[in-house]
Structure formats: C-alpha cells, structure tokens
Amino acid sequence: MAWSKGEGMTPRPAVDVRDLRKSFWDEGRGEVRAVDGLSFTCHPGEVFGLLGANGAGKTTTLRMLSTVLRPTGGSARVMGHEVQEAPERVRRSLGFYSASTALYPRLNGRETLEFFARINGYPEERVRGRVQSLIDRFGIGEYEKARVEKLSSGMKQKVSIARTIAHDPPVLIFDEPTVGLDVLNALEMVQVIRELRDEGKAILFSSHIMSEVEKLCDRIGIVHRGRLLALGTLDELREATGLHYLEDIFVSHVTAAEGLAGSELVEGDAGGEEGGTGVEAAD
C-alpha cells in the first residue's frame, strides 16, 4: 500500500526534518554549508526520494538522520525521537543501507543477521525466528554458513538488505543503494524497496539516477547545494514545471537555482512546514 498525499492520515510522520543544517570547516574553502535548511517529512508506507547531483547534500542529510553526523542547526525526528537527544533510539528505529556500509567479512550470513538483530535491540527470544524468516525471504539459506567474504556481490547484497531490516525497523534509509550493482541486482533492489514500502515502512531513498526515482518514489525532493529546490509527487512536479521527464524537471530547477544566485527557490513552504507542491522563485 503506497502512501499518497490524500492518505497521509498518520498524525505523526515517521521522519520529520525541519530546517536541518550542517556546516563544516574546510582548510581550503572555509566554512562549507553541506546542508542548508532542509525540511521534509516521510510517512509510513511512503518512499521519499532525495534527488540530487553528487555533492548536493543527500548523503550528509541521511547521515544526520542516522546520527552518524551531528546537525549544526534545525531538528530531525525519527519515530518521534530527536536525533541529537536520543541517538540510540533513533538508530534502533531505522535501518541504514548504503554503499559505504559493508558487512563484516569474517562472519557468515546467519551470524551477521543475528548480530544486527541483537545489537539493534530486537527481543532476544525472537531473534532466531526473525533471522530464519529473513533467510527464507531472501533465499540466503544455501550460503548462510559461508563467510561473507566468500560470497558473490549478489549474495552480499541480499545479506546486506536482510541485515538492514534484521531488527524490523519502521524507518529505512537507502543511500544510493544501486551504486555498483549490475542491472539485475539493481532491479531486485528496487523491487525489495517496493515490498518494504508495501509492508508499511517509511523509506528514505537517495539517488542521482532519475529512472529509479521516477519508478520508486511517492514523493521527491530535489536537492542542490544543500537546499531543497522542489518537493512533491512526480505529477505535482510535472504540473508545476510543465515538463514531463524528471530529468528535465531536475535540470530546470538546478538551472534556475544557479541562474538566480542570491535568490531563493522554495516549494510551498519547503523551508519550514511542508505542504504545497508548487515551485516558485522568491526574492
């Protein structure tokens, strides 16, 4: 059951990001604003896509949500837990998958799933059952006793997805999950994300691949230079720009943002409460 705007009945979103900021100091560039006032929400049963070029701030945003990085401003809540105030609760509420989150090579598949279920607080008495169900679901059984370092990339991918959801978190973050995968594995990944969405998970998905975002995301946020340029469903974005393809929509927003240096592009109230879908330039 995919989430839609009309069905957004959940009183509290699974992920609630408000005016989130992250700056860091770089010897060469001085203060860099990697994320500059992002606001969005993600509800259970929804795939929210963050679309942006490399360096747009997608990964930094998702790392702040997973508490790997500390925000320098704004707030972010996952299942009601503020990322700075209750980082452990936040991490237990989500599963984080990215190309930079590898598996322990010297553990086997079953040990990997048991470890991640336990350390993320899954009830001890249900760990074995949960792990077995994941092994069955992803067809890991044939190689569950083999060390991860011996597995093919496709097998590793399955174990990796299974470990992300080992503790059955309500929120899942997939940061460029198809990077480095072949076509078939990428399609499988997209299919798994759809299934998880249908199970009611709130999913944050980041990518710079337009076709994936088009196919998968219920709502899309276009990010550029750490700022949210537009936010809405694909239809809403098409309507607002008069363009059909997401690639064209993305380019038009980025071009506008680059051309209007010093100006601000907002989507409805993208800088604060989210809601509207229109895209407009503001002074």
Added chain:
Amino acid sequence: MNLREIRILYGRELRSALRERTIVFNTILLPVFLYPVILWAMFTALTFIQGRNEGFTSRVALVAALPSPHPVLAESLRADANLSFWNGETTSAGGFVGISGDRAAIPVVDSAAAHALLRNRELDAVLLFTEPDGEAAALAGNFEARILFDRAIDRSRRARDRVSGRIDDYRAGWLAREAERMGLSEAEQVRFAVRQDDVSTGEDLGAFLLGQMISLFLVIMVALGCFVPSVDTTAGERERSTWETLMTVGAARRSVVVAKYLHVATLGILAGSLNVIALFISIGAVLRPLLSGVGAAADTISFQIPLAAWPMMIVGAVALALFFSAAMMILAAFARSFKDGQAMVQPVYWMVFLPLLLGSQTDATLTPALASIPVANVSMMIRDAVNGVFLWPLIAQTLAVTLGTIVLCLVSARAILGFEELMTGAYDGSFWRFLKDRAWRGRRAKA
C-alpha cells in the same frame, strides 16, 4: 553503560578477530611457539659458534726467540695441538703456512712480515720474548712475553688466551719448583688463597632465569597481542567499510568503544598468558642441557614459579594489556587503512623496549624511581615476584602509576573521539598532525 550491548559487540569483535589469520598468528601461535624456537635457535647457534671457534687451530708467529734456559716452555708451545706456528712462508694467495713435523723447532720469523699477516687476518697472534727492564732484568733467566693480537676478532682473542695460558702454566710450575728448592711446603706456597662457594640453589638459579625471561617476554608478547587487533578494529574497519555500518547500529557509541577496547585487551592478555605458560613448560627442556656443567646450582637447576607470583603476573599482564590497548587504539583510530594503522602504531610497539632497557640490570629490584616508569615498573614487579621478592609499597605505586596512565589514555581517547570527523573516519591525518592542528586552531581562536 549497557552491558548487553557491550557483550554482543565484544562477542562479534572477538569472533571476527579469531578468524583472522594474522591475529591468530600474532596472538596464539607466536607466543606459544616463538619463545622456545627462538631460545632453542639462539642457544644452538651459540653452541655451534663456540664449538667452531674452539675447533680452530690458532695461527701464531714467533718473532723473537725464547731465552735459552726455558726449553720446557718451548716444547709446551710446540706440542700444543691448538697452536700452529708460522714457518715464515706463505701460500700463493698470501696465506699462513705452519711448521710441519712433530719434532720441528719453532722458527723465528720476520717481524714485519708477521705484522702484515696479522693485519691481513692470516695470522691470529704474534709472540715475542724480550729482556725485561729494571729490577726484573737482574733475575737470571727472566723474560717478558708480548702477544700481539686483534681484539676485534674472536679467533685472535682465543689465540692470545691459548698462548698466555701456556706461559701462565709454565710460570706456575716454575714457581712451584723454585719454592720447593727453597724448602717451602705446598701449604706455604698457596697462602692467602681465595675460595668461592656459590650458595644459590637450583631453585634460585631457575627463578632468576625465569624472572629475566618472563618479565621481558610478557611485556613484548602483550604488546604484540594488542598490536594487530588494535589496528584491525579501527583502521581495519575503515578499510573494510564496516565502520559506518557500526556507527548506524542501535548501540551507544561508548558501548562500541568499550567493546573494542576490551577485545584488544583480551587478545593482549591471551598472548601474554600463553607465552608465560609456554615459557614455563619449555624453559627446562631448552635450558637445562645447555646449563649442565656450569656449576653445582646449574646441575640441579629447577624452574619453579612461587605461587604468589602467579596473581602478580596476571595483574601485570592485565595492566599492560589495558595500557597498550588504549595507547595503540588512540593512534590507530587516525588511520584509514590497515597499512597506515600499522605504521602509526609501530612507534608504541618499539617504545616498549626503551623502558625494558631500564629494567635490564639483572640485580636491580623495584625502586621508587623505577616504579614511576610505565611498562618498566610492571616488568620489574613481575621479575621481583618470580624471584620471590614482594615489595608491597612499590607494587602499589607501580599499579597506581599504571592505572593513572591507563586513565590518561582513556580520557584522551574520549576527548579525541568527541571530534566528529574522527568518529566518522573523515579526518585525514595522523595523531600528531591532529594535535598540531588542534593546538594551532586553539591558539588562533584565542588570538
């Protein structure tokens, strides 16, 4: 602190570590087998070299004739099978040619040629007899023997000892005959004699040797046991891209760090303990045959460790492991690859040997000054304990100093890991660069 989290993380760390070949080699195989193999190889090599040197015939040249009243000495030198005298000729390659024939007299050869041969190491010693000076010259038949040798060459030193020994024996015999001629009894000749009695028992000697070895090897092995795991659990995780995976699990950061720390310390303690056990079991078999005949105590040598020394060794191993783990992990936390980590941690490993040198004086026991030096103090404490010496106030000082050092390391680690770029692995520099950067930034901020 969540003990369940720490237990799960610790179990994962240990399981992964014990499946890594390098860690198993350094933590288990090396401590168990290295010591006996090294010791066996060392003593075998020494015995071989010693035997080889003893088997050499010393090549000697006589460049000034022996005074005529001493034919017995001349005969004694000529008859010594370990001495071969130069006949004045050389091989085509300029090598030594000895006199042949049992009855051949020792020829007096050219002094300059003999010196040249000695410098070219074709000769081991040059012997010349001269008239003594002063009052000694008035004694009939007296002479002075001079031996030229090369101290830098073992074979040359051995030639000196052999020639010197022959002359000493001849002098002793001559004095005895003279004393007898003057009517002195044997007891009157050997007046003011010095007798030496070794009061040490076989147990004492065994404890002394064990103390020397255990205190040295335990420190080295604990450091070695911590070395690879400390790099593997920090830089290794970054290299394998599992660091970020770990940063996103639902455990407190403190639990992650504590589990890693305890896992490194455990492997250090394991390495040290295995080494002590291997040492204890094998030292008798390795050393007893080599020491036989050295003295009465050596003949009855027994390798026993006092019961009270065992807890002291355990405490020492734990203290060392906690210190090495903390120090090594702090440095390795800056590395982004295993290789970088090894390079960064290496100085700590080598620094282990510096304090050990301080404690290497065989007769020293713990002193207030030594008890203040980390690592050396624990090493000395263990050595004392194995020798049955328990200086409790200094042991307390040793443990307090070690504990203080560990706490200092942990406080530093906590402060360092408070920096986000380090915790996330984004920082690209060494520990020293980090200190420099921070100090510089701190000064700039104040300005």
